[in-house]
Amino acid sequence: MSHTASVKAVISPKAGAVAHRSEIISALQADDIFDHIRPSAPDFADALNAAYDTQAAVIVGTGEATFDSRLAAATGAAHYLVAGVDDDAVNVQLAAGQLVRDGRVPAGICILKHSGAPTSALTAEGEAIPYVSLDEISKAERREPVIGPELFERNLIHQARAKKAHIVLPEGDDDRILIAADQLLREKVCRLTILGDPSAMAARAKELKLDLSGANLTDPTSGTQLEEFAEDFAELRKHKGVTLEEARETMKDISYYATMMIHKGLADGMVSGAAHTTAHTIKPSFQIIKTAPGSSVVSSIFLMVMDGVLWAFGDCAVNPNPTSEQLAEIAAVSAQTAAQFGIEPKVAMLSYSTGTSGAGEDVEVVAAAVEKAKADNPELQLDGPLQFDAAVVESVGQKKMPGSDVAGKATVFVFPDLNSGNITYKAVQRTADALAVGPILQGLNKPVNDLSRGATVPDIVNTVAITAIQAG
Known part of the structure; x- marks a missing residue:
């Protein structure tokens, strides 16, 4: 099993020392341990962000895991490759070689074994890299991260998660929205309300093997809120001659309904446009949310x-x-x-x-x-x-x-x-x-963002994360 952790909690044994698994785990902070046999790039990025939070260098556990050397190199931190058991020694050497080929030399390699640990390991070029102590690791030079798409997207998720925003997605009849919602909920990016036929959305989620149990599935065409929203809209637009009956019809439109949710404080932001035009998405914002104080242009x-x-x-x-x-x-x-x-x-x-x-x-x-x-x-x-x-x-x-x-x-x-x-x-x-x-x-007074009708699921996830950050 491999572990990825922030450096300040990792023990690097001296030559010949005995390092039992229980000792290693007790030295790690529980929140920093990834128990995945094959951790994904997002898991790795999460660990890197944790390391930056502690101003630490980064320990990369390889073992049977897939080592993403491009992502590792992009961070700019000092990297220490750790092997957990005898069989990992080969994998950690391969990882070191890949890191070197990508233009970075690992600062150290630690091979944790039950006995007979060697005094050093080799890079792909055959150079010996000795064990390093925790003190040495803590003093390692910390370089500035080099931004790239993978790291940027993970940072968006981390920022959004901290805001705990509530975002409304009006287009619940679009599979891309449902798939993106599943991912957003699994990663705890924000709270979600999805507009549409709740039964139809639940049935489609089941077909797609999605878990939307954490979302509020809402029918905008029925319920007491529809009448309340219509009354509010009629009041907002009475200077334009909008009647209550006209307001009732308008509020059946998903974009108007979602925008009114934001206006009423029932959601913090909205993302739409996967199946509708930009005008359909933002026109209700001009009429209901309006521009921010001091702003004259959106x-x-x-x-x-x-x-x-x-x-x-x-x-x-x-x-x-x-x-x-x-x-x-x-x-x-x-x-x-x-x-x-x-x-x-x-x-x-x-x-x-x-x-x-x-x-x-x-x-x-x-x-x-x-x-x-x-x-x-x-x-x-x-x-x-x-x-x-x-x-x-x-x-x-x-x-x-x-x-x-x-x-x-x-x-x-x-x-x-x-x-x-x-x-x-x-x-x-x-x-x-x-x-x-x-x-x-x-x-705008409150965050509303528009999707391209050709938006992919990652596009939707990124836009929701951005909207959550703006809402915070």
Whole structure:
């Protein structure tokens, strides 16, 4: 059996020491032990996050487990490979070799045996790596993690789980929603209400071998809440001439019903759009939830995750031709959203021209947006107009906009219009093998997020996790 644990609770025996299994387990914190014979990548990532929480290096138990060396290398932590019994020695050596081939040398290999433990083990290159003590491990250099899609997705789950949010999913007649709900419930990401015919959803879940017992399955077309919601909606929209009878019909629409749940405090956020248009998803939000205080525009960002890179792109989904005032607001709120997900915001206002090198109405709109955004948010690192290469390549940025704190170092990119933003995010997603998470809507009073009708189950899981984080 293999164990993965944070380092501070692991005993590394000296040469020739006797290490019985009971002694090893008693030295481990119970919460850090994974009893899976073949732990999955998510289990491994969970252990790594626990290790970061304790500022520790990472112990990787191999044994009969599948050792995910790419995921291990991505963390940037010091790695110690541990074998639990005699037969594991071969596996731990293979794991060490793979780690080396992926560009990382393990800091130490510990082989725990009942007797006769050797004084060292070998890397794939034949170099001897001696046993290391707990004190040595604790002092090991801790490198910054290198972000990648796998690690980012696991971090989303961890952040969302801590928020304990309640998310409503209106599209309970879509298999992808039910499958995603099963995964979200198993991982305790959030509480869920799923709208639809409860009997039909339960029957379909049984066919798909899903467990939805932890979700609240709700029929939006019946019950006392429908009348209450209709009365509230009629009151909210009476200035538009909406009657109670019209409100009753409107509330039978799943998006309106779910949005009213958020307005009434019965849910913290909503995710929809797997089977409906963006307009169908967000129109009720404009009428019921409305914009957040101080916001005049609803916009979106995509989180673009590549090996070693985490960027935010906005607005790629909502506003076709934003004004300079809207661009300035989109820049500020995009920086806030990016910071929620671990990005240090350095905002580049993009254009086909850098600085004052070009002229034209489109460039002038961006230049005016930069001026307003800086005036409204003096603490924000923001610059522009910037061409994309000047925003991301330091040598180009220094040449085209010397002295800028953002040029060549940008992490948040604000596109001048929907055309350029949508094209760019899709180009990066498809050609750079990037994970594109979004669109994440921003500027609303409560979190509502839209799915693509081509959304996969992982897309839905990620979007629900993001919505839970926003709700917190």
